[in-house]
Amino acid sequence: xxxxxxxxxxxxxxxxxxxxxxxxxxxxxxxxxxxxxxxxxxxxxxxxxxxxxxxxxxxxxxxxxxxxxxxxxxxxxxxxxxxxxxxxxxxxxxxxxxxxxxxxxxxxxxxxxxxxxxxxxxxxxxxxxxxxxxxxxxxxxxxxxxxxxxxxxxxxxxxxxxxxxxxxxxxxxxxxxxxxxxxxxxxxxxxxxxxxxxxxxxxxxxxxxxxxxxxxxxxxxxxxxxxxxxxxxxxxxxxxxxxxxxxxxxxxxxxxxxxxxxxxxxxxxxxxxxxxxxxxxxxxxxxxxxxxxxxxxxxxxxxxxxxxxxxxxxxxxxxxxxxxxxxxxxxxxxxxxxxxxxxxxxxxxxxxxxxxxxxxxxxxxxxxxxxxxxxxxxxxxxxxxxxxxxxxxxxxxxxxxxxxxxxxxxxxxxxxxxxxxxxxxxxxxxxxxxxxxxxxxxxxxxxxxxxxxxxxxxxxxxxxxxxxxxxxxxxxxxxxxx
Amino acid sequence: xxxxxxxxxxxxxxxxxxxxxxxxxxxxxxxxxxxxxxxxxxxxxxxxxxxxxxxxxxxxxxxxxxxxxxxxxxxxxxxxxxxxxxxxxxxxxxxxxxxxxxxxxxxxxxxxxxxxxxxxxxxxxxxxxxxxxxxxxxxxxxxxxxxxxxxxxxxxxxxxxxxxxxxxxxxxxxxxxxxxxxxxxxxxxxxxxxxxxxxxxxxxxxxxxxxxxxxxxxxxxxxxxxxxxxxxxxxxxxxxxxxxxxxxxxxxxxxxxxxxxxxxxxxxxxxxxxxxxxxxxxxxxxxxxxxxxxxxxxxxxxxxxxxxxxxxxxxxxxx
Numbered sequence: 001x002x003x004x005x006x007x008x009x010x011x012x013x014x015x016x017x018x019x020x021x022x023x024x025x026x027x028x029x030x031x032x033x034x035x036x037x038x039x040x041x042x043x044x045x046x047x048x049x050x051x052x053x054x055x056x057x058x059x060x061x062x063x064x065x066x067x068x069x070x071x072x073x074x075x076x077x078x079x080x081x082x083x084x085x086x087x088x089x090x091x092x093x094x095x096x097x098x099x100x101x102x103x104x105x106x107x108x109x110x111x112x113x114x115x116x117x118x119x120x121x122x123x124x125x126x127x128x129x130x131x132x133x134x135x136x137x138x139x140x141x142x143x144x145x146x147x148x149x150x151x152x153x154x155x156x157x158x159x160x161x162x163x164x165x166x167x168x169x170x171x172x173x174x175x176x177x178x179x180x181x182x183x184x185x186x187x188x189x190x191x192x193x194x195x196x197x198x199x200x201x202x203x204x205x206x207x208x209x210x211x212x213x214x215x216x217x218x219x220x221x222x223x224x225x226x227x228x229x230x231x232x233x234x235x236x237x238x239x240x241x242x243x244x245x246x247x248x249x250x251x252x253x254x255x256x257x258x259x260x261x262x263x264x265x266x267x268x269x270x271x272x273x274x275x276x277x278x279x280x281x282x283x284x285x286x287x288x289x290x291x292x293x294x295x296x297x298x299x300x301x302x303x304x305x306x307x308x309x310x311x312x313x314x315x316x317x318x319x320x321x322x323x324x325x326x327x328x329x330x331x332x333x334x335x336x337x338x339x340x341x342x343x344x345x346x347x348x349x350x351x352x353x354x355x356x357x358x359x360x361x362x363x364x365x366x367x368x369x370x371x372x373x374x375x376x377x378x379x380x381x382x383x384x385x386x387x388x389x390x391x392x393x394x395x396x397x398x399x400x401x402x403x404x405x406x407x408x409x410x411x412x413x414x415x416x417x418x419x420x421x422x423x424x425x426x427x428x429x430x431x432x433x434x435x436x437x438x439x440x441x442x443x444x445x446x447x448x449x450x451x452x453x454x455x456x457x458x459x460x461x462x463x464x465x466x467x468x469x470x471x472x473x474x475x476x477x478x479x480x481x482x
Numbered sequence: 483x484x485x486x487x488x489x490x491x492x493x494x495x496x497x498x499x500x501x502x503x504x505x506x507x508x509x510x511x512x513x514x515x516x517x518x519x520x521x522x523x524x525x526x527x528x529x530x531x532x533x534x535x536x537x538x539x540x541x542x543x544x545x546x547x548x549x550x551x552x553x554x555x556x557x558x559x560x561x562x563x564x565x566x567x568x569x570x571x572x573x574x575x576x577x578x579x580x581x582x583x584x585x586x587x588x589x590x591x592x593x594x595x596x597x598x599x600x601x602x603x604x605x606x607x608x609x610x611x612x613x614x615x616x617x618x619x620x621x622x623x624x625x626x627x628x629x630x631x632x633x634x635x636x637x638x639x640x641x642x643x644x645x646x647x648x649x650x651x652x653x654x655x656x657x658x659x660x661x662x663x664x665x666x667x668x669x670x671x672x673x674x675x676x677x678x679x680x681x682x683x684x685x686x687x688x689x690x691x692x693x694x695x696x697x698x699x700x701x702x703x704x705x706x707x708x709x710x711x712x713x714x715x716x717x718x719x720x721x722x723x724x725x726x727x728x729x730x731x732x733x734x735x736x737x738x739x740x741x742x743x744x745x746x747x748x749x750x751x752x753x754x755x756x757x758x759x760x761x762x763x764x765x766x767x768x769x770x771x772x773x774x775x776x777x778x779x780x781x782x783x784x785x786x787x788x789x790x791x792x793x794x795x796x797x798x799x800x801x
Contacts, residue, residue, distance in 0.1 A: 006624065020483060187483050187486075189483075189485065189486050192486050193486065193489075196490065457493070460493070461496065461497060461500050464497040464500065464501065465500060465501060465504060468501045468504070468631050468634070469504075469631055469634060469635045469638070470631065470635070471627070471628050471631040
């Protein structure tokens with residue numbers, strides 16, 4: 001079920017009413033309703049893959065229970081590995097089987113040996129990369145005794161399948177989300193209103209920004225040989241805002257929806273396009289994934305504590321694995337490696353934590369130095385996104401060659417330029433609101449709070465009208481494919 | 483909780499009302515002010531999709547205006563015609579493109595598929611009848627919503643810019659000086675635009691009937707025409723079905739077939755369309771038939787057309 005669909009517009013109020021009016025007397029009932037609603041939400045797409053979630057839930061719940069009583073360290077490690085193998089096994093099969101097979105065949109062919117094997121027609125279950133990482137975090141934290149294993153199967157099932165963030169995150173840590181299922185939620189007016197406001201902003205980002213940018217990004221990327229360098233740069237720029245609007249919009253809707261049910265999810269995007277260097281960008285982009293890799297991969301590998309060689313190795317590992325997490329394609333690996341290259345000079349100069357706070361805090365505009373840093377970081381990000389969007393590495397290289405050609409400074413020629421200008425104006429509106437709200441959880445959180453309430457509501461109505469006026473063809477969220 | 487639900491419902495109602503008000507207001511203003519008027523000298527009108535849009539250069543045709551538009555099915559031709567006739571009482575002749583793909587079931591997507599619906603409804607949303615609106619609603623309600631969003635934006639710009647002139651937007655002769663035919667043949671790119679099953683689009687055909695009846699009712703003489711198509715045009719595979727539809731459902735309408743005209747490959751844009759060079763030749767030929775050879779007053783029109791095509795083709799071959 002898509003957030004931006006009529007189905008969800010019916011589903012959400014029905015679950016909300018049942019949750020607060022019929023299940024509010026009992027914690028078990030509240031959690032059970034969440035499990036049922038979540039399975040319905042997921043099964044709407046393909047009910048067959050519900051079995052994967054249920055199996056993963058049973059395995060990790062059982063391993064958690066086993067870890068709670070087992071003191072033998074070898075056996076505890078065995079349980080941990082069982083969880084890792086089951087979860088990553090599913091992920092590996094559904095997401096990476098064909099990639100590894102094709103590359104193995106290519107590698108053998110390169111050395112003159114013909115390997116006969118054929119790819120399987122595998123459907124990638126929606127959200128598998130997200131809920132797999134979420135359940136893994138539970139087992140690892142229980143293993144490390146950072147979290148007490150749960151004995152409440154319903155609460156654990158609700159944690160694994162919680163519908164607002166099931167298919168595209170944020171990837172919640174068990175330490176944050178699971179305890180919220182242990183206590184009965186009480187309705188909080190301000191929290192629910194805030195949730196609706198965040199949903200509205202998420203819808204704006206998805207429906208207005210991402211879907212309209214997609215129209216142009218697809219055109220430029222699919223027919224890149226027909227466009228000038230300036231046109232291709234514009235295409236990359238549209239994709240830059242498409243991916244941001246799509247993914248951060250989804251996160252906003254997920255977080256806002258959770259708040260309607262009394263849950264607090266962690267912020268997933270903290271205005272990444274205002275970052276002053278790549279390290280800051282990665283602290284602000286898809287934060288739930290970045291911190292997952294930091295805590296469960298980078299730090300166990302030694303982090304930045306070892307010598308230079310180890311730092312470099314760990315940096316490349318985390319960025320490449322992070323890229324590969326997004327999809328079974330060399331483009332994602334190159335995208336990850338490119339970001340590692342961007343990050344490395346900062347790490348080696350020990351400047352990777354020099355931009356921690358909010359840019360131009362307390363000021364309306366940034367100073368020239370910050371402005372230049374933001375522009376440079378943004379430009380580097382735009383270039384990296386070309387690899388992320390391209391069909392394959394040669395497509396990306398050809399696209400980049402096209403950008404940096406003689407026609408780089410020409411006026412871009414393409415169809416539907418009036419609409420492109422409209423979309424650029426809307427991007428400007430998005431960035432304006434986000435800039436003003438950059439020290440909050442999401443752009444609209446505090447916007448207009450100093451205004452008369454009537455004006456603020458009129459502003460929200462204006463946003464609704466903009467959403468209606470710029471709604472495009474219903475499109476899936478990009479991150480569903482991850 | 484009650485306050486939250488009450489306020490949320492009020493906000494949703496006000497939002498829905500605001501959006502509806504925006505749609506109704508803009509459509510109403512545009513409907514009241516829409517101008518479809520063209521030069522009064524033009525008594526002949528050409529409508530159709532891209533075939534006629536590329537084939538007939540109306541600057542070479544006497545007292546004729548070509549308002550064909552790419553990707554336009556009879557459903558939208560009908561909406562256009564009603565407004566044009568309403569605003570231009572001098573119209574006495576309508577040439578309507580009748581190509582092989584226009585009877586095919588792919589036309590259904592040209593009526594209510596998102597791409598075509600969203601591209602066309604922005605011109606005709608203020609003028610749709612309840613029946614026409616219901617047809618779109620019944621067949622693709624979700625995309626109709628998205629299409630109305632695009633249409634309302636367009637109407638809003640019209641209102642804000644006080645620009646209610648539709649003639650420049652709704653069609654016209656399409657100029658193209660390129661040719662892709664040799665490349666297409668070399669690459670086996672025959673670009674079918676009809677369904678594999680060759681099933682009919684009952685809806686599009688029913689709107690063709692509506693156009694015929696509307697024209698007759700308004701004393702407009704209607705002719706179905708088939709512009710020249712490349713001999714390797716893939717959609718010719720439905721020729722027998724096409725002829726059957728013509729002879730059974732539209733035997734009351736005169737048909738002017740120019741499919742047998744011969745043009746070299748570089749006179750075509752692609753296998754479907756003529757380019758500017760081909761259009762010039764065809765337009766001069768067409769104009770000559772009407773203005774000098776008395777085509778429209780001849781009893782057996784196709785006989786005259788075939789005779790003139792033979793001369794045209796022989797001239798080309800002898801050159």
